[in-house]
Amino acid sequence: MGRVRLRIRELAQKRGWTLQDVADHAEVNYNTVKSYARRDDGMNTVDLSAVYKIAxxxxxxxxxxxxxxxx
Known part of the structure; x- marks a missing residue:
């Protein structure tokens, strides 16, 4: 089974956004965004509805x- 990494931090920086900005715009809990952004080694599972909103x-x-x- 593969692991995924979300490029949240990189994409947010291109927009001049903080992780809090991403959370606010996506209407996703800040702790979720922060957790996903910190996992450089990847994750086995993610909340697809949160990933969709972040994208x-x-x-x-x-x-x-x-x-x-x-x-």
């Missing part, structure tokens, strides 16, 4: 937001 807030596709991490 929409950052104006990117889910494919642009998600990066597959090798095990």
């Amino acid at each position: 929409r807030a950052l104006e990117v596709t889910i494919e642009e937001l998600i990066e597959l991490v090798e095990d």
Whole structure:
């Protein structure tokens, strides 16, 4: 099973946003955004509805937001 890393921090920086800005625009709990952004080693599971909202807030596709991490 693969792991995924969310490129939240990188994409937020391109917009000049903080993680709090991402959370506010996406209407996703800040702790969720912060947790996803900190996991450089990847995650096994994510809340797809939160990922969708984050992608929409950052104006990117889910494919642009998600990066597959090798095990």
